[in-house]
């Protein structure tokens with residue numbers, strides 16, 4: 515089945531579900547926070563500009579737009595505040611308009627976590643319009659903020675490339691002070707409040723996180739480490755999944771062909787099959803893009819059975835406790 519098919523939307527609604535607990539344990543999206551300023555982010559002022567941008571006015575508008583899109587996110591927003599003409603120029607770029615409409619929560623997370631200075635607007639645009647996980651190539655519905663990488667939940671939890679350490683823990687194991695560390699290495703992430711756990715008991719949230727391997731590689735040539743401290747840092751510590759959640763936010767991909775965003779779905783049929791086979795809550799871990807799901811639907815006997823049992827979407831589905839709880843493991847484990 516394809517996206518253009520008459521029943522495509524109904525098939526997705528009836529035969530798939532979305533695991534929202536992933537969104538709850540990463541940085542929580544709060545679109546209502548920016549609702550009041552959404553219009554001003556998407557449009558320039560109604561009053562025409564009365565002043566220009568001095569020497570930059572000599573550049574053709576196309577070149578100026580290219581320059582602006584290659585500014586880092588923080589500088590781009592500061593530039594928008596210079597005057598009405600700057601606001602007008604920055605707003606007209608189609609790439610910016612798409613980010614302001616569909617990728618605002620990801621951009622806001624970059625700004626809140628103090629990572630916005632390291633990535634350009636064009637980079638954020640490319641992240642928005644691709645739906646592939648940069649680490650495994652499957653559908654990736656998340657944005658890992660420290661490296662501004664699109665990733666899937668499996669890679670977020672398990673990839674050695676995304677292994678984090680708090681700056682205080684790193685400094686202690688390296689035998690240096692945190693102020694010395696912050697002077698020598700700046701690619702850190704400021705954590706923001708959130709849940710970050712499926713359990714009631716939570717660890718204390720560290721103030722700053724960094725990529726462990728990247729920090730060791732950057733600092734080793736600077737001879738800031740005390741003797742044997744690199745060996746000390748290389749001893750594998752328990753991988754803290756909660757810290758990985760603190761560096762990530764759900765980031766639906768924008769499909770330029772359909773003009774819709776895609777947050778990824780899982781198959782209801784596969785869920786019921788996994789529940790029967792394993793006698794568990796039945797999560798099979800597979801997340802598809804909408805297009806991938808429709809093609810999976812054609813080959814998934816259980817999903818097609820659900821479709822037939824609901825009289826092609828005319829009746830509701832009897833859901834499991836797992837799906838009714840927004841696909842959360844809270845209270846099930």
Ligand SMILES: [Zn+2]
Pocket residue numbers: 647648649650651652654665666667668669670
């Ligand atoms: Zn992945």
Ligand SMILES: [Zn+2]
Pocket residue numbers: 781782783784785810814816817
């Ligand atoms: Zn299936």
